[in-house]
Amino acid sequence: xxxxxxxxxxxxxxxGLNISQxxxxxxxSQSGVSKQIQLLEEELNLHIFQRNGKxxxxxxxxxxxxxxxxxxxxxxxxxxxxxxDEFSQxxxxxxxxxxxxxxxxxxxxxxxxxxxxxxxxxxxxxHQGTPTQVAExxxxxxxxxxxxxxxxxxxxxxxxxxxxxxxxxxxAPHAHPLLNDLPLTLEKIAKYPLITYDFTFTGGSLVNRVFxxxxxNPNVVLTAIDADVIKTYVNLGLGIGLLANIAYDxxxxxxxxxxxxxxxxxxxxxxLGVRRDAxxxxxxxxxxxxxxxxxxxxxxxxxxxGMAINRLFLGFV
Numbered sequence: 454x455x456x457x458x459x460x461x462x463x464x465x466x467x468x469g470l471n472i473s474q475x476x477x478x479x480x481x482s483q484s485g486v487s488k489q490i491q492l493l494e495e496e497l498n499l500h501i502f503q504r505n506g507k508x509x510x511x512x513x514x515x516x517x518x519x520x521x522x523x524x525x526x527x528x529x530x531x532x533x534x535x536x537x538d539e540f541s542q543x544x545x546x547x548x549x550x551x552x553x554x555x556x557x558x559x560x561x562x563x564x565x566x567x568x569x570x571x572x573x574x575x576x577x578x579x580h581q582g583t584p585t586q587v588a589e590x591x592x593x594x595x596x597x598x599x600x601x602x603x604x605x606x607x608x609x610x611x612x613x614x615x616x617x618x619x620x621x622x623x624x625a626p627h628a629h630p631l632l633n634d635l636p637l638t639l640e641k642i643a644k645y646p647l648i649t650y651d652f653t654f655t656g657g658s659l660v661n662r663v664f665x666x667x668x669x670n671p672n673v674v675l676t677a678i679d680a681d682v683i684k685t686y687v688n689l690g691l692g693i694g695l696l697a698n699i700a701y702d703x704x705x706x707x708x709x710x711x712x713x714x715x716x717x718x719x720x721x722x723x724x725l726g727v728r729r730d731a732x733x734x735x736x737x738x739x740x741x742x743x744x745x746x747x748x749x750x751x752x753x754x755x756x757x758x759g760m761a762i763n764r765l766f767l768g769f770v
Contacts, residue, residue, distance in 0.1 A: 456530065458493040459523040461486050462501060466520050467593070470502065470509040528594065528730050545574040546734055551587040551596035552579065554679045556723065559699045561600070564743035572736050583651075583678060591726055597737060599726040600744065603659075611726040612756055616745040618722050620715040621660070622701055624687055624694040627710050631693060637712050639667045646674040646692030648683050660695065663718055684709065697721075729757065 461479065465486065468474040476483040487507075494500055501516035502509045512520065548568075552561065557579055569577060580590060584601035591599035592610040599605055606613040623642060625631055634641055649660065664671050674692050677683050680700035687694040687709060694709075701711045725745055727733065733741075738750050748756075 454493065454496060455489075456527070458489045459527055461489050462493065462520065463523050463527060465490065465502070465509070466512065470511070472509065525730065528728075531594070531732075544572055544736065546736065547576045547578065548598070548734075548737060548740060549578040549580065549596045550598045550600065550740075551582060551590040552600040553584060553587060553602075554581050554681075555697050555700050556600050557581055558680065559697075559702075560723070561744075564740070567743055568736075568740050571739065575736055588726065591728060594728065597727065597731070597733075598740065600723065601726075602721050602723055605726045606722075606724045608726070610728055610730075612729045613724040613726040614741065614745050614748050614753075614756070616723045616725050618720040619697055619699050620713075620720050621695055621718050622698040622714055623712045624684065624696065624701060624706070624709045625712075626687070626690065626708070629693065629710070632710050632712070635712070637714060637717065639664060639669055639717055642693070642695070642714075642717075643669045643671045645672065647671045647695060648675045648677070648686050648692045649673060649695040650680075650683070651676040651678055659721060660718060727757075731757075733757075 461475065464475040464479055465472055468478065472486050473483050476486045479486065490501065497519070499515045500513050501519055503511035503513055503516075550561075561579070565577065565579075568575075580587075580596055582590065584604040587596070587599040587601040588605040588608045588611065590596040591605075592608055599611070600616070605611065623631070623637065631637070631641060631645060643664070672692075675686055677686075680696045683694045683696050684700075684706060686692070695714070698711075698713065698715075701709075703711075725741060727737075727741075733753070738753060741748060741753060742750075
């Protein structure tokens with residue numbers, strides 16, 4: 454059994470059983486991937502993949518176990534390399550952060566600036582996506598750290614730290630009649646065309662649930678995953694906007710009025726997630742603390758070793 458055989462098996466599974474795509478990702482030939490998988494199956498005396506002729510159509514029951522163990526073994530090999538880097542290149546390396554547009558645009562800049570000043574030799578990559586995409590990138594090892602709302606905390610492979618809570622606001626042009634019809638209610642919001650996040654994004658399902666519980670069906674005319682897009686179309690007079698309050702800047706968005714809606718919606722929590730089996734470089738701990746200073750190095754290590762997060766951070770409500 455060889456490590457590259459385990460890598461081939463893992464990549465084929467990651468590519469939806471497409472050997473050609475796996476070979477391209479691995480920078481090798483399709484025939485080479487097929488041959489190495491066949492040799493591994495012969496050595497183990499079992500089939501990892503189900504076949505229809507030469508085409509892979511599924512994973513066998515024994516193959517599922519092998520894939521799980523191969524993933525774990527390869528992850529530990531990668532962790533050994535990280536240990537080596539930690540002691541030989543303590544302040545150099547790479548850090549890949551997956552996050553949503555709102556977090557990347559409005560919450561991360563100060564932390565990123567401080568981090569780059571502290572670690573100029575660390576290459577920082579920021580990937581943007583939906584909360585689900587963020588969680589999956591971290592779970593699959595494509596990103597070291599994920600930052601998103603509640604959905605990321607539902608992934609069993611991830612250990613998630615609550616960073617901070619936020620709520621929502623309504624934005625509208627200064628001449629909009631809603632501004633003269635306060636206090637704001639759900640019924641008043643539902644009277645106007647609404648531009649907001651996709652209901653599968655950035656706590657949108659929570660918003661949808663609040664309206665449904667009130668027996669209301671808001672007139673959503675446009676959805677986006679980008680707060681700046683929402684503001685653009687509100688500026689065009691296509692409706693009022695409902696977005697995260699951290700995305701509204703009184704100076705930059707002076708052409709729009711803002712109404713707080715924290716009395717209408719429960720708060721959402723932004724989580725920072727890492728793989729439970731990850732080895733964290735020293736600079737990764739520091740990046741986490743820049744966003745969640747309530748978690749020091751010892752608390753993060755305790756959580757990675759199995760201590761419940763709520764015991765470490767009982768004050769987060």
